[in-house]
Amino acid sequence: MRIGELAKATGVSTRALRYYEEQGLLLSERRTNGYREYDEQAIRQVAFIQDLYRAGLPSEVIREVIPCAGSKQPTGDCAALVARARQVRDQLAQQEQQLAERRRMLERYLSGAAVPTGLATSPSQDC
Structure with missing residues (x-):
């Protein structure tokens, strides 16, 4: 199939497909x-690439993961790639925790349960 047909079948732009090829x-x-x-097979390959991008993996990691994920005999150090994917997952979990803590802090300030450090303890005034 040609690039336009692949783009239509996957919902991915031809520009993105060319980028995938360049990478x-x-x-x-x-x-x-x-x-x-x-x-x-390219249809499944593009879907897999899209999934890995959405999961937060960069192109260089995806390039190394692809040989370990096909139906053929895996090539390369697949155990190291699984470890790298776990590392990215753990980084995402840490970012989620940081965002949740920021949200909780903002909720405390917005509800009046917290006052910024260093401000006078006088009754709060509306802005």
Whole structure:
């Protein structure tokens, strides 16, 4: 299938597909007329790439994960890649905790349960 057909089948722009190819995430064959030709597996590949991006993995990690996720015999150090994916997951969990703490702090200030450090203890005034 050509790039426009792949874009339509996956809901991903042709620009993004070209980027995936530049990053070594997606392979295509070139026809004699220069058009890209993708096999049917490309649809699943693009969906997988999209999932990994949404999960917060950068292109360089995705490029290394792809050989470990295919139906063929995995190549590369897949255990190290799983460890890297876990590291990204843990970083996301830490960011979630930080955001939750920030939200709780704002809720305390907005409810009047907390007063900014260093301000006079006089009754609060509306802004």
